[in-house]
Amino acid sequence: MGKGRAPCCAKVGLNKGSWTPEEDMRLIAYIQKYGHANWRALPKQAGLLRCGKSCRLRWINYLRPDLKRGNFTAEEEETIIKLHGMLGNKWSKIAACLPGRTDNEIKNVWNTHLKKRVSPAGEERGAGSKKKKKKAAGAGEPAAPSPSPSSSTTTATTNCSSGDSGEQQSDASKVPDELGLEELEMIPMLDDPAFDFDMLVDAAPEPYCPAASVSVPTSPCASSTSPPAPARPGVDELLDLPEIDIDHELWSIIDGDGGGACTVVSAAGTPAPCQSNATEPNAASTTSQGAEWWLEDLEKELGLWGPVEDYQYPVGPQGPIAHPGTLPAMVDDPVSCYFQAGPAPAMLQQDPACSAVVTSSNQLGF
DNA sequence: AATTCGATCAACCGCTCACCG
DNA sequence: TCGGTGAGCGGTTGATCGAAT
Numbered sequence: 001m002g003k004g005r006a007p008c009c010a011k012v013g014l015n016k017g018s019w020t021p022e023e024d025m026r027l028i029a030y031i032q033k034y035g036h037a038n039w040r041a042l043p044k045q046a047g048l049l050r051c052g053k054s055c056r057l058r059w060i061n062y063l064r065p066d067l068k069r070g071n072f073t074a075e076e077e078e079t080i081i082k083l084h085g086m087l088g089n090k091w092s093k094i095a096a097c098l099p100g101r102t103d104n105e106i107k108n109v110w111n112t113h114l115k116k117r118v119s120p121a122g123e124e125r126g127a128g129s130k131k132k133k134k135k136a137a138g139a140g141e142p143a144a145p146s147p148s149p150s151s152s153t154t155t156a157t158t159n160c161s162s163g164d165s166g167e168q169q170s171d172a173s174k175v176p177d178e179l180g181l182e183e184l185e186m187i188p189m190l191d192d193p194a195f196d197f198d199m200l201v202d203a204a205p206e207p208y209c210p211a212a213s214v215s216v217p218t219s220p221c222a223s224s225t226s227p228p229a230p231a232r233p234g235v236d237e238l239l240d241l242p243e244i245d246i247d248h249e250l251w252s253i254i255d256g257d258g259g260g261a262c263t264v265v266s267a268a269g270t271p272a273p274c275q276s277n278a279t280e281p282n283a284a285s286t287t288s289q290g291a292e293w294w295l296e297d298l299e300k301e302l303g304l305w306g307p308v309e310d311y312q313y314p315v316g317p318q319g320p321i322a323h324p325g326t327l328p329a330m331v332d333d334p335v336s337c338y339f340q341a342g343p344a345p346a347m348l349q350q351d352p353a354c355s356a357v358v359t360s361s362n363q364l365g366f
Numbered sequence: 367a368a369t370t371c372g373a374t375c376a377a378c379c380g381c382t383c384a385c386c387g
Numbered sequence: 388t389c390g391g392t393g394a395g396c397g398g399t400t401g402a403t404c405g406a407a408t
Contacts, residue, residue, distance in 0.1 A: 018376075018402085040393060056394075057377065092396060103396075108375055111398095370408075378400075386392085 015049045019058055023048055027055055028063055061104045068100025072109055080106055081114055 015023070030046035036059065039052035048055060061067075072080070076098055083094040091103035091110075098106065 016378075038393085039395095052393085053379090053395090054377075060395095061376070089397065104376075107397075112374060368408105370406100372404105372406085374402105374404080376400105376402090379398085380396105381398100382394105382396080384392100384394085387390095 013049065014043075014051055014054075016054070019050075019062075023050065024058070024063060027059060031059060031063075057104075061102045064102075066100060067102065072101070076101065077109070077114060080110060081118055084110060084114070084118075 039056045043050045043055050091107045095103040
């Protein structure tokens with residue numbers, strides 16, 4: 001923020017900390033329907049008391065339907081180690097080579113497991129004093145790759161690129177040049193002739209297309225995580241955001257503008273995006289069928305499935321509070337449960353296109 | 367059973383970059 | 388060219404959980 005802009009999260013009245021299932025649902029539903037062309041405006045339009053940054057992080061790191069959950073495979077760990085040796089702490093670039101994994105996740109794995117494995121010396125320095133903050137190794141860390149089979153996980157790696165077309169790896173364009181092809185060939189996944197090197201280069205930002213990023217696959221890889229689903233009646237209703245009774249004046253205060261120009265959510269449950277953002281939404285409404293199945297399942301998982309009018313979000317001093325009726329019934333984190341046992345893997349087995357990808361990936365040793 | 371301690375990971379913070387007027 | 392703005396990246400923090408004592 002070198003330019004004097006106040007942190008978005010410093011705004012009064014915005015929630016911080018862990019996300020509630022309701023917030024997750026609201027974010028998912030909104031992105032499913034309208035995409036995320038404008039993160040800053042998104043929370044307001046979605047009726048979330050979060051800053052756009054927080055929403056983006058939550059979506060990318062946790063809610064994206066194409067995320068791969070569970071432990072890292074040995075191959076993935078090896079890939080991380082090798083890539084880190086070449087790229088340093090360029091987590092986003094490393095993540096680009098590990099479809100379904102997020103930079104944050106990779107960063108955590110590196111800091112908790114792989115760093116110690118690769119650099120015992122560093123471990124001695126770092127171990128014990130957990131929160132000793134020193135500019136972490138960074139690119140300067142030698143990190144001599146010495147992959148040692150460890151992870152006992154056997155999760156299949158499907159070698160699918162992130163289906164979220166919105167996920168750009170903005171400055172990854174230098175990667176191939178920096179690495180050199182010889183080095184790239186060291187990486188198992190990169191040996192794959194089908195490996196999409198575009199993942200390492202600047203991807204032309206595409207306008208958000210929910211059908212592509214969430215529901216309908218547009219590439220063989222994307223198809224593996226977001227298979228087409230049978231059309232369901234009432235999908236649009238499903239995607240209607242439940243009304244949330246947020247003090248609209250709050251947004252005016254937060255935005256510092258005449259917040260009256262924007263309404264959060266219409267009484268009918270139809271989000272009313274700001275006029276200024278009228279370009280982004282609506283197109284998504286055409287997705288309909290797509291893979292709203294996963295959203296529906298998620299809502300059911302959350303106990304939020306039902307007529308929109310059933311939504312009764314109590315509003316506390318800080319905004320909406322937990323749903324009193326459904327939340328207690330939830331076991332642990334339903335969102336996590338959903339994704340861990342979620343439909344994506346199951347659908348992988350069902351969709352021929354996905355199966356093909358999985359098969360080819362398996363043949364390639366993934 | 368209670369407490370302590372370390373590991374893990376979701377989330378936040380600060381910064382840089384890219385884009386646009 | 389410059390300044391403002393939003394998005395994204397990397398580092399760090401803090402809550403939580405499980406193992407050890």
